[in-house]
Amino acid sequence: MHSTPTMATQTVSISLGERSYPIAIGTQLLDNPATWADLPRAAAALIVTNTTVGPLYAQRLQTALHSHYASIHTVVLPDGEAYKTWETLNLIFDALLGHGCDRKTVLFALGGGVVGDMTGFAAASYMRGVPFVQVPTTLLAQVDSSVGGKTAINHPLGKNMVGAFYQPCKVVCDLDTLATLPPRELSAGLAEVIKYGPIADMSLLDWLEANMDALRAGDPLALAHAVKRSCEIKAYVVGQDEREAGLRAILNFGHTFGHAIEAGMGYGAWLHGEGVGSGMVMAAHLSQRLGLIDMALVDRLTRLIARAGLPTRGAVLDATDNAGRYLQLMRVDKKAEAGEIKFVLIDPPGSAAVRGAPDALVRSVVDACCL
Amino acid sequence: MHSTPTMATQTVSISLGERSYPIAIGTQLLDNPATWADLPRAAAALIVTNTTVGPLYAQRLQTALHSHYASIHTVVLPDGEAYKTWETLNLIFDALLGHGCDRKTVLFALGGGVVGDMTGFAAASYMRGVPFVQVPTTLLAQVDSSVGGKTAINHPLGKNMVGAFYQPCKVVCDLDTLATLPPRELSAGLAEVIKYGPIADMSLLDWLEANMDALRAGDPLALAHAVKRSCEIKAYVVGQDEREAGLRAILNFGHTFGHAIEAGMGYGAWLHGEGVGSGMVMAAHLSQRLGLIDMALVDRLTRLIARAGLPTRGAVLDATDNAGRYLQLMRVDKKAEAGEIKFVLIDPPGSAAVRGAPDALVRSVVDACCL
CATH class of the missing domain: 1.20.1090.10 (Dehydroquinate synthase-like - alpha domain)
Known part of the structure; x- marks a missing residue:
């Protein structure tokens, strides 16, 4: 991998009326509190990540969000498409309810497409809808799955069969995270x-x-x-x-x-x-x-x-x-x-x-x- | 119970822009094909009911829908609030996928509030959204839970914690069904x-x-x-x-x-x-x-x-x-x-x-x- 130069952050907008949101694309976004300054205020945030991405980036995101939310929790899911199931999704609900998270709580999907799809569906469904932010750390998630509001889990008889159209309030593509991608x-x-x-x-x-x-x-x-x-x-x-x-x-x-x-x-x-x-x-x-x-x-x-x-x-x-x-x-x-x-x-x-x-x-x- | 006189069907409208829909209130609605004539066409319909209501009304509804859908399936859930869980919800997805139901399939919630809440959430989530019709058979469901698009299942830590706002395309309140209500x-x-x-x-x-x-x-x-x-x-x-x-x-x-x-x-x-x-x-x-x-x-x-x-x-x-x-x-x-x-x-x-x-x-x- 090359060392990453600093570059100007670029923004692509998704125009969906009151559900419109920006996609920020650039370097050094994760650690910068300014990246998160325009997000909805809430008492609590929940970072959803997996066993591969969590150890690399969860603490850094938590630190950057520190000034924005009084209480920030993290839930770490098993990594892989095989875990895109109801059982794994329920770990997110368990964490939200276990921490007494209310319906203004903001969810952060920190990981690839599976984390994004499950976090999005959890956000769509928890108390019938809470805000969420996509923080894709794989190329696939940055170019496709984190954008556009398709969320889902798999069913044994078919992929992405249970889910929702539910838009994030922001997508943050930090290109630096691609450096750790296999x-x-x-x-x-x-x-x-x-x-x-x-x-x-x-x-x-x-x-x-x-x-x-x-x-x-x-x-x-x-x-x-x-x-x-x-x-x-x-x-x-x-x-x-x-x-x-x-x-x-x-x-x-x-x-x-x-x-x-x-x-x-x-x-x-x-x-x-x-x-x-x-x-x-x-x-x-x-x-x-x-x-x-x-x-x-x-x-x-x-x-x-x-x-x-x-x-x-x-x-x-x-x-x-x-x-x-x-x-x-x-x-x-x-x-x-x-x-x-x-x-x-x-x-x-x-x-x-x-x-x-x-x-x-x-x-x-x-x-x-x-x- | 009194014997039920025939009365003119009354309609109350829910005004929600493109998600608007009518509530039909009257007698002898269930068996009348005209009740269902304005519903979306599809290859298949799935009637969701429970072990109490199913034996009373499922066959009658299926007969009335016969001319509208080429294939009509029924899934019978266990009866009661204690079953308003993911495991029961999944029985609906199993039936939909097992029968190869596509994303135009229309779901019918035939029963009380629990059946309506679960069928509605299943409709909101199956392939990210299929049409559904509320056919409430309890007073509670007719006066409240079938109207307004709140759908959900319970979580051990709280009631209705996982769900969606998802509007039915019609609500049919057949007052005759109240005659069998305990x-x-x-x-x-x-x-x-x-x-x-x-x-x-x-x-x-x-x-x-x-x-x-x-x-x-x-x-x-x-x-x-x-x-x-x-x-x-x-x-x-x-x-x-x-x-x-x-x-x-x-x-x-x-x-x-x-x-x-x-x-x-x-x-x-x-x-x-x-x-x-x-x-x-x-x-x-x-x-x-x-x-x-x-x-x-x-x-x-x-x-x-x-x-x-x-x-x-x-x-x-x-x-x-x-x-x-x-x-x-x-x-x-x-x-x-x-x-x-x-x-x-x-x-x-x-x-x-x-x-x-x-x-x-x-x-x-x-x-x-x-x-």
């Missing part, structure tokens, strides 16, 4: 950066091809641009369609196949971003076979995903009927309607469409794209 | 009717004094008026303050003391309405001791509560420091702020205020009002 997690985050290219901004795809080595080396200026541009695109899409009535579904490019891999392999075996990586390859192939894009773009995207350190081939989920297993798992995707799977397809390059596809075509893509 | 449940529902008098409408208090015997005997015309007037008052208050930023809290008159009794005795020992009955007596005494109302109104309200078949004295929750135990339990009430308990007080008769009170005064009220 390379595999950095790659997983790059999957969600790459996805914005084919569905929304082909010039981002160009930029990623030119800067992939710098990103994987942790170059702070490259990361700052990737985070900012990703947040801008996500902010635009979410601003148009907060509750995924239409447009927002395009942000799930690669996720329909990816969620099937995650669920089929057991949560945590593949990282979310790894499922999305190979899922994007499959979605690109499906787009090509439907005549929406040419093979050159499929190859270009596949190469970029490989350069990001991500798998470009899907997992084999069933030795006898692999494509059938994919179809079975994808039918419980939230975008499915009356049993018809809805795929996010590139149509044309730089934008996306959500539509069904014949089972036989999907089967041929799965057969061609799995290990 | 007298104790009818009385519990009357507590929530009585509460609207002192906080919002003294003429309702007059009417209740004149009609209490008819209500307890199950007179359909009296019940129709009680349900309609209660829904009108609740609709007005919720329309002003959907998320309980201020005014809506007055609807918790009697509930601060009442929740303490429910939690302190163990959920289910006292019915919610029974806790509210004696809780209103305590809140009235507290209002009187703060100089807000005279003793004549306290006595008048106490007599009416007794005539409704409700307890007028609170439970002893702790043999050595009963008032201390009440205070301890009330400090985790959702209205509490920074440890200060907020009481709903009559101020003046026919309206209410939410404010704190000195611990010593609260202690003296608890000491004077418990068994």
